[in-house]
Amino acid sequence: MTGGKLGLVFFPAFDWAITPTHPEREERLLYTRDQIEEEGLLDLPGIREYKPRLADRIDADRVHIGVPDILSLITDAHLVSAGGAITAAEAVLKREVERSFALVRPPGHHAMRVVHGTRGFCTINIEAVMIEYLRRHYGIRRVAVVDTDVHHGDGTQDIFYHDPDTLFISFHQDGRTLYPGSGFPEELGSPGALVSTVNLPLPPGTTDQGLSSVLDNFILPVLDDFQPEIIINSAGQDNHYSDPLANMAITAQGYARLAEKLQADIAVLEGGYSIEAALPYVNVGIILAMAGLDYSRVVEPDIAKCPRQPAATTGYIDNLIKEWRQIWANREKLKREAIAKAGDFWQRRRQIYYDDSGISERQQETVRLCPKCQGYLTVDTEAEGYSLGYQSAFATVVNRDSCSACRSAAYDAAHQAKKQGRRQHCYVQDKQQDILIKL
Amino acid sequence: MLLGIDVGGTFTDAVVLKNGSILAQAKHPTTHGKLLDGVLAVMDTILRGMDATRLERVALSTTIVTNALVEGKTDRVNLMLMTGPGMDYRGLLPAEPVLLSGYIDHRGREAAPPDTKAAVAAARDIGGIYAIAGKFSVRNPAHEQQVAASIRKTASPLHVSLSSEISGSLNFWRRTNSSYYNAAVWRRFGEFAGAVEEALKRRGIHAPVHILKADGGTMPLPAARQLPVEAIFTGPAASVLGIMALAEPDGEAVSLDVGGTTTDIALWRNGLPLFAQRGARIAGYPTSVQAFRLKSIGIGGDSFVAREADGAIRIGPERKGPAMAVGGDQPTLSDAMIVAGTAAFGDARLAAEAMRQVARPGETEAETAWSILTQAAVEVCRAIREMISEQASEPVYKVEDVIKQNPVKPDWVIGIGGAAPGLAPLVAEKLGCRCRIPENAAVANAVGAAVAKPTIEITLRADTSQGSYTVAELGLAEKLPARNMRREEVRELAARCLRERAAQIGVEAKDIAVVYEEEFNLIRGFSTTGKIITCRLQLKPGVLYTQSHGEGCI
Numbered sequence: 002m003t004g005g006k007l008g009l010v011f012f013p014a015f016d017w018a019i020t021p022t023h024p025e026r027e028e029r030l031l032y033t034r035d036q037i038e039e040e041g042l043l044d045l046p047g048i049r050e051y052k053p054r055l056a057d058r059i060d061a062d063r064v065h066i067g068v069p070d071i072l073s074l075i076t077d078a079h080l081v082s083a084g085g086a087i088t089a090a091e092a093v094l095k096r097e098v099e100r101s102f103a104l105v106r107p108p109g110h111h112a113m114r115v116v117h118g119t120r121g122f123c124t125i126n127i128e129a130v131m132i133e134y135l136r137r138h139y140g141i142r143r144v145a146v147v148d149t150d151v152h153h154g155d156g157t158q159d160i161f162y163h164d165p166d167t168l169f170i171s172f173h174q175d176g177r178t179l180y181p182g183s184g185f186p187e188e189l190g191s192p193g194a195l196v197s198t199v200n201l202p203l204p205p206g207t208t209d210q211g212l213s214s215v216l217d218n219f220i221l222p223v224l225d226d227f228q229p230e231i232i233i234n235s236a237g238q239d240n241h242y243s244d245p246l247a248n249m250a251i252t253a254q255g256y257a258r259l260a261e262k263l264q265a266d267i268a269v270l271e272g273g274y275s276i277e278a279a280l281p282y283v284n285v286g287i288i289l290a291m292a293g294l295d296y297s298r299v300v301e302p303d304i305a306k307c308p309r310q311p312a313a314t315t316g317y318i319d320n321l322i323k324e325w326r327q328i329w330a331n332r333e334k335l336k337r338e339a340i341a342k343a344g345d346f347w348q349r350r351r352q353i354y355y356d357d358s359g360i361s362e363r364q365q366e367t368v369r370l371c372p373k374c375q376g377y378l379t380v381d382t383e384a385e386g387y388s389l390g391y392q393s394a395f396a397t398v399v400n401r402d403s404c405s406a407c408r409s410a411a412y413d414a415a416h417q418a419k420k421q422g423r424r425q426h427c428y429v430q431d432k433q434q435d436i437l438i439k440l
Numbered sequence: 441m442l443l444g445i446d447v448g449g450t451f452t453d454a455v456v457l458k459n460g461s462i463l464a465q466a467k468h469p470t471t472h473g474k475l476l477d478g479v480l481a482v483m484d485t486i487l488r489g490m491d492a493t494r495l496e497r498v499a500l501s502t503t504i505v506t507n508a509l510v511e512g513k514t515d516r517v518n519l520m521l522m523t524g525p526g527m528d529y530r531g532l533l534p535a536e537p538v539l540l541s542g543y544i545d546h547r548g549r550e551a552a553p554p555d556t557k558a559a560v561a562a563a564r565d566i567g568g569i570y571a572i573a574g575k576f577s578v579r580n581p582a583h584e585q586q587v588a589a590s591i592r593k594t595a596s597p598l599h600v601s602l603s604s605e606i607s608g609s610l611n612f613w614r615r616t617n618s619s620y621y622n623a624a625v626w627r628r629f630g631e632f633a634g635a636v637e638e639a640l641k642r643r644g645i646h647a648p649v650h651i652l653k654a655d656g657g658t659m660p661l662p663a664a665r666q667l668p669v670e671a672i673f674t675g676p677a678a679s680v681l682g683i684m685a686l687a688e689p690d691g692e693a694v695s696l697d698v699g700g701t702t703t704d705i706a707l708w709r710n711g712l713p714l715f716a717q718r719g720a721r722i723a724g725y726p727t728s729v730q731a732f733r734l735k736s737i738g739i740g741g742d743s744f745v746a747r748e749a750d751g752a753i754r755i756g757p758e759r760k761g762p763a764m765a766v767g768g769d770q771p772t773l774s775d776a777m778i779v780a781g782t783a784a785f786g787d788a789r790l791a792a793e794a795m796r797q798v799a800r801p802g803e804t805e806a807e808t809a810w811s812i813l814t815q816a817a818v819e820v821c822r823a824i825r826e827m828i829s830e831q832a833s834e835p836v837y838k839v840e841d842v843i844k845q846n847p848v849k850p851d852w853v854i855g856i857g858g859a860a861p862g863l864a865p866l867v868a869e870k871l872g873c874r875c876r877i878p879e880n881a882a883v884a885n886a887v888g889a890a891v892a893k894p895t896i897e898i899t900l901r902a903d904t905s906q907g908s909y910t911v912a913e914l915g916l917a918e919k920l921p922a923r924n925m926r927r928e929e930v931r932e933l934a935a936r937c938l939r940e941r942a943a944q945i946g947v948e949a950k951d952i953a954v955v956y957e958e959e960f961n962l963i964r965g966f967s968t969t970g971k972i973i974t975c976r977l978q979l980k981p982g983v984l985y986t987q988s989h990g991e992g993c994i
Contacts, residue, residue: 011837014837017839022963027960028962035546035576039610043718044614044726051835052833052836053835053842077839077843282525285526294527298525298526298527
């Protein structure tokens, strides 16, 4: 292995918690801090530590439509965490380091485009904020996100569901057995971006063996095909065999090998709640692997407790890979068929639950499938909750490459909704002007 | 009466202070190879005609440890490590280690017992000096102690350094390197200490002897014998302490020690110099030895000055000889100061000749001198700004600390060293600060050594859910006296430990300061099972008295 330089943004937010006993609490990265400091990792010449910058409001507004506004929904910690991801990414793009790891909290991958509150411990999507920042300031277009958290990255999927330039790949514990209950292979993206969303639900009990099979036989070849300019790893660590919130059986060695093979440009921490038995070892493994250093000695003290992968699981995973290889091979054809079937507009209705805020959202998205551009999007949303009461909003999104007709149509739709007054808040998120307008 | 001696690269300086005023000063060339000869010579000179029995303390800032390392006069060390899971340290250490099985985890729990038999079997017959380090030994020193005990029982070692006693901070790599160097210089330092004690006894001096440390504090000689690695890099520490005694920086300040070839810059906040975030490096290896945050740039009085082909003035970084004013053959920064009237020594006509050598056509000598000095000040200012921004961009781990950006904004520039009067005021003007150049700046280092206070640091970590606490530096791992201790109670327990340690080595435990504290609730299964409270206390570096606050201020 050749040692490449790794940028590390370590931000454990020792003064921030969702609630005192919540898994997202001050203590979460304490033992990780202990292990990183005790190892002396930050003194290695191949590792450079960065202080996170604060993200600006516009960085969040570029991605999210916060109702009534994003700043009223988040704390400073979210701006530091998103800013930490941006800091990590800029270190790579400025070529100060070869790759980087934003080991930050709070996490973000369950935060969707529209935000009424906190769900799955996430309020703003820190990877999405980072990606859109890079697109705005560094002219990056093609991005691949590989979400290796045990929970389906439904927020990231939602934000990029209509974007053919973002390949979102998530493997996770099967949604039939775990929060948030989504992430099935049929969720492929809207017709204009079909098969740029790739979901690999894995059975509970999947081990390093299953992980490495999915990676070698599907994810790595797909990344080769897609040819992204940058690869982002949403590096959740709750697939670990000791995680209290899930049921998988990945080890620190498995995570380190994953990091080594994936060669992500930027990794961003997501979940991981086995704060003593897993996180210290998993993070040291990932850091060493990303820095191109030997990680073979990173072994959990209780490694004997890690179960073996049942034969049935191996068979299930092999089959899943086979099916997915077929979908991937036929992706252009599938996309053409989906567009033809949808016609001018594609629509979906959903219920979205915010577990941390106790909010239920009803949402309808409409995508204009324009032959000249990526079209535009309208979102109609109503949310209800015990402490929230009721709030509603209508938003339209002008894409980076929306043609002038789509652009006007998006503005018209928003103005009309405002005039009708059926919704309390109306927005235009204009990615060409880099502005979120509240009408 | 306090005697301070600073062994520098060129001269060994001594001062005798009484109530803050300098009673006497003396100078002797440093006797490289036999440091003690120069120390004793300068001591005999300064004490001539004085009643040596009235000395209350003798404090030494010496290069003995640095020299032992530079000259390779160190001992071979049996380096024994219990690395546990994690990084591979092979090739990253100053010596090939013996790796032992067994380790402690991050909470201080034994994950696997140490193989003491293997330690005994691996001990090589290379002089009986050992350094033992275990991962997370600061959370539980038992493994290091067990290995040391079996070595002591079977191998009759001369010395054993334990990493947990050398530093109470996390960072196994740094502790390992520190304990290696501590062991490697132990014998040499011991010989020096013995000779100093013997020589003082012969002169009828019975005052306690203190050794200056890199952190700007002192420690009594007997304690220093066990922790000689702390006595490395004391020159800059003496200088910073000298500034504290002579100039009493208040608020935020930047200090410049303008020497012959370099200017050492330090940042000050609330009257105290800022520390480097991590420890010092020895021979390139990171250690846990604490040191001040210093930046050294290659601009000093003897820096050679030239006019580049493109017309720019170049200053330093090398020294090509003394100023032309005192017989050198190349123009220097000092020559510019002499012409500008901010320094007065040597032959002014030769200094003027130096300016003519680097003048632009049609420029007067004074104009040339001022453009050189301005250029030097600009470069020093750039280094100061870099240092401030490096300090401000150091990672922090709390939201509050990210929001409250708090870079150093100096109000004062303090200059010491021979060439400070020529440079510090210009730097101050550019930074919009006031400037202070204390008197007696030439012997600042010896004054610094003379008045430096003893420092001790201890780190108490209480884990109330396990019902235990450790103080690594003292080798303590005990049961907590009560359940559910609060932070204030833990702090008081730590203060008690610090006072005991101070009494043990014969130091007065005044001005105990909290260096660092953190407190975390342990939540298991949605309920609180205890707290982890860490409290690091220190007898802070400082001065016994300052120039202005002693009697008979100079």
